Amino acid sequence: MEYLKFCFVFSCCVKFADSVFSTDTPQAPAPIPKDKLLVLTVATQETDGFLRFMQTANYFNYTVKVLGMGEAWKGGDVGRSIGGGQKVRLLKEAMEALADQEDLVVLTVDSYDLIFAGGPEEILRKFQQANHKVLFAAEGIIWPDTRLADKYPSVRSGKRYLNSGGIIGYAPYVSRVVSQWNLHDNDDDQLFYTKIYLDPLQRQTLNMTLDHKCQIFQNLNGAVDEVLLKFGTDRVRVRNTAYDSLPVVVHGNGNTKMYLNYLGNYVPNTWNYDHGCSHCDDDVVDLSELKEYPYVLVGVFIEQPTPFLPEFFQRLLTLDYPKDKLKVFVHNNEVYHEKHIQKFWEANRNVFNTFKVVGPEENLSQGEARNMAMDECRKESTCDYYFSIDADVMLTNRQTLKLLIEQNRKIIGPLVTRHGKLWSNFWGALSLDGYYARSEDFVDIVQRKRMGVWNIPFMAHVYLVKGSVLRNEMKERNVFVLEKLDPDMGFCRNARELTSHREKDSPSPESFHMLRPPKGLFMYITNRHDFGRLISTANYNTSHYNNDLWQIYENPVDWKEKYINENYSRIFTENYLEEPCPDVFWFPVFSETACDEIVEEMEHYGSWSGGRHEDRRIAGGYETVPTDDIHMKQIGFDKEWLHFIREFISPVTLKVFSGYYTKGYAVMNFVVKYTPGRQSYLRPHHDSSTFTINIALNNKDSDFQGGGCRFHRYNCSIESPRKGWSFMHPGRLTHLHEGLPTTNGTRYIAVSFIDP
Template identity: 80%
Template sequence: SLSLCVCVCVCVDECLSGMIRIIHLLIWFNVYFPFFPEKLLVLTVATQETDGYLRFMQSANYFNYTVKVLGMGEEWRGGDVGRSIGGGQKVRLLKEAMEALTDQEDLVVLSVDSYDLIFAGGPEEILRKFQEANHKVLFAAEGLIWPDKRLQEKYPSVRSGKRFLNSGGVIGYAPYVNKIVEQWNLHENDDDQLFYTKIYLDTFQRTLNIGLDHKSQIFQNLNGAIDEVLLKFGTKSARVRNTIYDTLPVVIHGNANTKMYLNYLGNYIPNTWNYERGCGVCDHNMVDLSQLKEYPTVMVGVFIEQPTPFLSEFFQRLVTLDYPKDKLNVFVHNNEVYHERHIQKFWEESKDVFNSFKVVGPEENLSQGQARNMGMGLCRKDPGCDFYLSMDSDVMLTNRQTLKILIEQNRKIIGPLVTRHGKLWSNFWGALSLDGYYARSEDYIDIVQSKRVGVWNIPYMAHIYLIKGEVLRNQLKERNHFVLEKLDPDMALCRHARELGMFMYITNRREFGRIISTANFNTSHYNSDLWQIFENPVDWKEKYIHPNYTRIFTENYLEEPCPDVFWFPVFTERACDELVEEMEHYGSWSGGNHEDKRITGGYETVPTDDIHMKQIGYDKEWLHFIREFISPVTLKVFSGYYTKVCNDPTTVTSTIILHQLLYYINYYITSIILHQLLYYIIYYITSSIILQHLLYYYIYYITTSIILLHLLYYIIYYITSSIILHQLFYYIIYYITSTIILHHLLYYIIYYITSSIILHQLFYYINYSIT
């Protein structure tokens, strides 16, 4: 009881003010006094500790809910509620639990699902909103009726909000909840939602004062309402906002086919990730490998299902993983005859490095799905196999700690984020379309670009992932997870995992590596990786460019043995060896003769015994190499020099001509301006009209002719290929244009000095004949 003492006031105004304060105090007590968290008990049914259940409990613990779990360890006999009716077992368990609570009149019971539900707010908020609803029992509401659509007409009409009952969430005073569930006398696999619906629609049950949460004040069912909700980020947590009713629901329920969207929301709600604090749960339940007596045993499955560039580098990265090699068992499936020599070399070098090494080649004629089932099965049937790491050959792991990081993160299924260099292509999907294929989630780009860093629950992953061995021997104990009609093997595995309620995670907390492109890999060359400069430039550079190359620009790492001659590192020894091998494999050397059919005219001025890059189809790649790696060095040592090699090797010649033409056209225009400028300078400095014109025409013809000389020279140079023809045309142009200049120069001198037209002509023709 509350005792209040009111003092007698001298002034009436003071008395009124005191009364107002008393009223405010009473209102405060009426509003907040009942909302003690201990007055709320959460009851949920869970027969197994699934990933969904663990997530539910994590959110409940974050808000300090008091939760009682019903049915843990029991066999589920409530039917397949994901595909059909069922759930009666939940009502039976709730009925049994309520028998002991029915006398607690001030106890509020919240009964919710657990596998597909997350708390977004605390118990105080739920209690306040429940009291504001002014019902003894309040059910969740949704816009779709289930399971009996014939009952639609019996539902009361609502002006605004969701009309139909959903059994995934109910809150009420204990005695009233008990009065509802004590009526249950059906089978375990009968439908719980139909049971509650009939009670709600029964006019004789109105004394129970049952209501629906029409505007999602407490319960947000996502089925049919995904477009209504948006994420709302706070400083400490994230919420879901219903944009239709402008409410912040406390209980988020991913009913029916919205569980993947709930997983997306669960990446943020309640404290999983926000902009200010980043990932709030990434360090939960982690394992410290350094505290273990010995490292877990890992089966590594390597799958070479298509021709793959840089396979030797892939194997080298596998060997250099920072993990005890005696704890690694390696299984390799190779589907390409081309790669047998690479695998043979790797086997000879590494067969004694790992604990075990098994290779299945193309002669076995296994499909991708069969091969992946085989690799996973090796871990499943080995009780000592703690983890199974699946890797495709197009994954380049640059982080030697990758395996340790994945194990320590302690998830059932987890993969490292790897992307294709410079692109948004990655090894996961953030969402799925209705037909089960790729759809882009709202946060996909931010995750790929590491603008949001954390451990993310996703519906699909491929290329590389780690699975716990105990999971393979329990939830994934079936032996055929990779073969499913019309689906790729990885899609089949992910679909099975989703149907089993297993969460798959991707982590981008570290840089792990990249996915290389295999789309345009031509295996017809002796060393085909050399041709990957366009498709996989980063890997090409790592393999073929000398590690000290960048020091040229940072530390001036080059030598000058004699003036204008520079030595600097460009190629690795591997690059030099492979280029020589490629030429020797081609074998058609020129012979070192002047006669050379490979060039226009068939004549080589300075013959050498060589093979042109064009002969082996490497001209485009070589020009690109010059532009990317040689041109920057020449620009450094020869300031102002620019190579003629352009970006697109297919248009080198035409682009160079265009560059030069545009340059000289611009030069010509600039010269005209200079002509006029000099003319006016001369005009104002000198007073002799003869001298003015003389100097003007001298400047005009010299500058213009020089432009014309160079313009025609470069046109000829790029059209023709013979140096002799170049020089011939150059000198013809030079002497023709030079003589014309001299003609005009002498003519104008004579014209302005003499006054006789006859003398003009005489001197002109004398000059013409002499020149």
């Protein structure tokens, strides 16, 4: 007997030793083949979100079956309240044919607000590692019944609550879950799944769990701060920093759809640092292959006094697009601008297909005017596109309209920015109260360090909308007027959160619940090209005769384009200047427009000094060598003129007087008027300056006869001044000079004694 006990104990010890020291390892289960994964999703319409979902699914070669396409949606307004039961009913019907396929893994996900970040192999591997039959997505916020929170199993780490936007499981088990559905289409799908999961017996019998640490499913609601982009060489991933996981399915549930749109600009391969934009040329329209160009209604909005309006209209005129295909609608809210519009219309009345102006006498609000313009396109079946542009947009790219049409998006705008600033016509994100917030990529997009086509939550100033969108998705005509929102914000919110009203062909009381799911339109901004800029309308004073002259600070680029001679830059690139007398340099600086407007401004002011010695405008009240003039200070232009000297005269000074660095300061800045009847010449004198500029403001022969300047020391005269060109010469000691007589007409010059 003792012997038998010994043998038994010895045998057990040997078996234990074999198990401890054996070199054999347990066999890992074979990977699930990717052809055993089927994705089921419910979508009754091909929304922008659905098309993006399918794009990411196709990128990873998922097998997707879409349920309910074309059906009327009866699942309630799931974006704002409970609902979604229709999804469970459709899934239940689909699973009846799949219930006996034991080796089939079914992944059921939402589609309007969801993207894939990884492929089938990864999702199957992670599902297999979870070692459960059914795995639900998890989130940190309980919905829709907070009273059920205490019934959830506690977790040490991770998300505790079920989310129905993502479920993965073996087909028989998923079928057993959804087969319990016996509710209405507008009942809540998440509440249905929650009650099954919270039943301890069912949770054990069906072997269910939640994806607590976002290995597969990432729900963004309540977790935006945990998520960031991880850029790789082949594609971009979403990384959950709380659990150091790389979720495969990213769901923009709740109010995180705009953040999902931001992620979707990169994930999985939309844009990265190596190849840039991957889908910018998908589904583009080749205008050269069309029989004729599409009709475009151009809505122009002048809602406040706006500088450089004639130049705006000129750029509209020079757009490279057939003018017979352009119908122009102008809303002008400013009496001041009526003269500009009238002048443009008189010169171009027969250029466009139609040209309609709604003026300030109509007393329309900005929102009402924008609704009216958009409705002009909506009600005409021949209107293919609606192009909205505010008067503060300077389109420098003549191809803008063609480039936008070619991108083939429902709503798209060109990036335009304010010169030297980050101010632009789009927002990369919104704050919780619906106003501007800076997205991580905003600066790079504005500065065109990242170029592509970007899904954004807000745009203004300039954008293109397909006419078909206005007649279908946005057929409601009051899109620009929402309480407490300006028209641009109202339009964008209507586009983002677009949900159709109750079905008009369903008179029954329950039709109130028959709302389609939110089918928000995606709005895009493109910065693939340099399109132009925004001008500043702030501080635009219309009390002058030529108000744009004062815009040298607010809008320096447009000021330079309008008022600086087109050959000015050649001074530095081609040495485009002359030296007609020793140390007297002659160069182009003003455009003809600048010369004309300065003269007009002075004549409009009208108080010429008369060339008298007594002059209260200067220190001491006595001018030794007086001229018939008006000082820049008298018309309130002295600060702007000094800025002009620093920006455009000082660089020339450094070039011609090497080693001298001017302060760009002058006390005496004035326009002189020479006429035979008042003052025709100026006697020899020295200027009280280190150097002087003398800019001709009109043309010899056509405007006056005679004139010019003679330098005595060198016996050198310049008798043929060129309009817009400036003399620059030393002021003291060496360059005694006189103004030669004007024999006929009126001669105007602008003079500054610089560095007195």
